[in-house]
Amino acid sequence: xxxxxxxxxxxLATLPWPVGLCVGLVGYLAIxxxxxxxxxxxxxxxxxxxxxxxxxxxAWVFLGxxxxxxxxxxxxxxxxxxxxxxxxxxxxxxxxxxxxxxxxVGEAYRRRGYTVEETGLGGADGGIDLVLNRDGKRTLVxxxxxxxxxxxxxxVREMFGLMTHHGADAVRIAALGGFTPDxxxxxxxxxxxxxxGMTLLxxxxxxxxxxxxxxxxxxxxxxxxxAGSTSPSxxxxxxxxxxxxxxxxxxxxxxxxxxxxxRGAR
Numbered sequence: 001x002x003x004x005x006x007x008x009x010x011x012l013a014t015l016p017w018p019v020g021l022c023v024g025l026v027g028y029l030a031i032x033x034x035x036x037x038x039x040x041x042x043x044x045x046x047x048x049x050x051x052x053x054x055x056x057x058x059a060w061v062f063l064g065x066x067x068x069x070x071x072x073x074x075x076x077x078x079x080x081x082x083x084x085x086x087x088x089x090x091x092x093x094x095x096x097x098x099x100x101x102x103x104x105v106g107e108a109y110r111r112r113g114y115t116v117e118e119t120g121l122g123g124a125d126g127g128i129d130l131v132l133n134r135d136g137k138r139t140l141v142x143x144x145x146x147x148x149x150x151x152x153x154x155x156v157r158e159m160f161g162l163m164t165h166h167g168a169d170a171v172r173i174a175a176l177g178g179f180t181p182d183x184x185x186x187x188x189x190x191x192x193x194x195x196x197g198m199t200l201l202x203x204x205x206x207x208x209x210x211x212x213x214x215x216x217x218x219x220x221x222x223x224x225x226x227a228g229s230t231s232p233s234x235x236x237x238x239x240x241x242x243x244x245x246x247x248x249x250x251x252x253x254x255x256x257x258x259x260x261x262x263r264g265a266r
Contacts (some may be wrong), residue, residue, distance in 0.1 A: 024066025032059035236264030
């Protein structure tokens with residue numbers, strides 16, 4: 001989805017709330033005391049500031065704006081954490097609006113140790129919704145809340161082109177409705193991870209179960225050979241299963257989406 005032009009408060013609110021408070025305090029000191037000190041040292045109107053500081057109201061306004069931005073950041077972060085913690089199944093994920101769906105995906109990756117940036121680099125159609133950074137690598141993410149439609153191959157091609165254009169290292173596409181076989185085949189062998197609804201639910205349950213220390217190397221993605229197929233039920237708990245790959249043998253298998261709470265596999 002496209003984003004409009006952001007103002008100062010909006011941009012500051014996207015940063016962690018302590019950053020907003022620090023910016024406000026530094027700005028207050030600079031405006032209220034730094035500017036008068038410069039005038040005093042230059043000899044221009046230096047004595048006038050001893051009786052009245054005309055920059056003081058401006059300093060308080062700046063500090064107030066930063067406090068508002070910090071409060072927005074704090075409550076937005078708390079709401080996003082709750083957004084992920086309260087997802088209990090695929091239906092609860094599908095019930096979200098497009099904006100909350102993007103936040104949910106971003107929070108799932110944030111808890112996996114990524115730094116998440118919300119952006120609109122893809123243009124009016126929101127080709128790039130999130131940018132992930134971890135271990136010196138940059139990953140572009142597109143979120144498609146298509147419930148009854150599979151993502152076609154042209155969308156995957158477009159994201160691959162955006163990855164090359166922006167010099168990123170990898171691409172992730174999260175789509176509730178899944179992907180067409182052509183899209184999965186195009187992604188095969190490329191740094192493109194396709195994440196359907198059940199795979200995303202598996203990620204969410206991973207971070208819910210592991211708190212702030214989810215297994216970084218257990219990120220589930222779609223096996224191209226299984227694109228468009230229906231996932232089986234877990235033999236242990238009857239939950240839907242997610243296609244995974246054994247890191248040691250390279251073989252594919254079905255793992256329970258509730259892992260590590262349930263370790264059922266096929």
